[in-house]
Amino acid sequence: MSGLEIAGRSWESRLIVGTGGFRSLETMERALEASGTEIATVALRRVDPTAQGSVLDVVERLGLFLLPNTAGCYTARDAVRTARMAREALATDWVKLEVIGDDRTLFPDAVELLRAAEELVAEGFVVLPYTNDDPILARRLEEVGCAAVMPLGSPIGSGAGIRNPYNIQILVERAGVPVILDAGIGSASDAALAMELGCDGVLLASSVSRAKDPVGMAAAMRKAVEAGWEARQAGRIPRRLYAEASTSGD
Amino acid sequence: MRIELNGEPVELAACASVSQAVDALGADPARGLAVAVDGEVVPRSAWDATALREGQQVEVLHAVQGG
Numbered sequence: 001m002s003g004l005e006i007a008g009r010s011w012e013s014r015l016i017v018g019t020g021g022f023r024s025l026e027t028m029e030r031a032l033e034a035s036g037t038e039i040a041t042v043a044l045r046r047v048d049p050t051a052q053g054s055v056l057d058v059v060e061r062l063g064l065f066l067l068p069n070t071a072g073c074y075t076a077r078d079a080v081r082t083a084r085m086a087r088e089a090l091a092t093d094w095v096k097l098e099v100i101g102d103d104r105t106l107f108p109d110a111v112e113l114l115r116a117a118e119e120l121v122a123e124g125f126v127v128l129p130y131t132n133d134d135p136i137l138a139r140r141l142e143e144v145g146c147a148a149v150m151p152l153g154s155p156i157g158s159g160a161g162i163r164n165p166y167n168i169q170i171l172v173e174r175a176g177v178p179v180i181l182d183a184g185i186g187s188a189s190d191a192a193l194a195m196e197l198g199c200d201g202v203l204l205a206s207s208v209s210r211a212k213d214p215v216g217m218a219a220a221m222r223k224a225v226e227a228g229w230e231a232r233q234a235g236r237i238p239r240r241l242y243a244e245a246s247t248s249g250d
Numbered sequence: 251m252r253i254e255l256n257g258e259p260v261e262l263a264a265c266a267s268v269s270q271a272v273d274a275l276g277a278d279p280a281r282g283l284a285v286a287v288d289g290e291v292v293p294r295s296a297w298d299a300t301a302l303r304e305g306q307q308v309e310v311l312h313a314v315q316g317g
């Protein structure tokens with residue numbers, strides 16, 4: 001399986017795992033390992049000196065590429081500030097840009113997102129925006145210089161899978177940057193579908209971290225992303241209304 | 251001198267530096283920390299040299315599980 005390439009870097013795994021939602025750092029570590037991921041996302045929050053253990057310790061121990069995100073930001077201004085903080089704290093120019101519109105859907109605020117993306121690209125960040133499944137917005141994000149686009153399948157943590165596979169397909173067809181399906185994955189079949197639709201990768205968190213057996217699910221997701229990718233490369237048969245006999249003379 | 255440190259009012263010595271505010275929080279400065287004063291990031295290299303003023307809002311953030 002050839003690798004995932006974003007902004008001149010490449011990884012073998014096409015699965016990116018978020019660190020959110022794990023009940024313990026120990027489970028998180030085992031799940032990240034089982035997933036085969038090479039990239040993990042982290043959030044930035046106020047320091048709590050009483051907290052035990054550190055997510056950074058785990059990410060470092062596993063040798064993962066760190067991708068900070070601007071989770072919890074509702075305005076471009078907040079997201080830009082948070083990204084700058086992440087750059088300072090973690091010595092990286094890479095940022096997963098999240099600018100949320102409301103706290104029930106956690107859908108991105110397209111207007112603020114685009115504004116933040118443009119600003120951050122101008123400041124030299126490598127911007128991976130969490131976006132919706134609108135191919136026009138994806139094009140705009142690409143035009144302002146985002147290194148990839150990350151459309152949601154369904155709301156964050158909803159496990160509802162890919163609500164609009166047709167939009168994702170259109171988005172993929174037109175994208176000139178990598179497309180990473182990000183948010184809403186519920187189980188392995190969703191991850192496989194994302195890859196079969198032509199996505200270059202999948203980002204998931206809750207489907208693994210909140211599963212009954214996160215380590216088991218992580219292993220399943222690894223296989224699902226690989227299977228979906230290989231199926232896509234192998235060229236599926238079309239969907240037909242009628243039968244097409246596989247034995248000649250029928 | 252009173253400042254707001256991660257949302258809480260805190261008393262520091264007059265002309266305390268950003269470094270001292272980070273210490274006051276009990277944060278481990280060794281890794282993964284970022285500081286903003288009144289919304290502007292202060293790079294680590296400037297922590298010692300940046301003096302705080304009365305009423306400023308200081309945010310000290312670090313990486314946590316998320317995303």
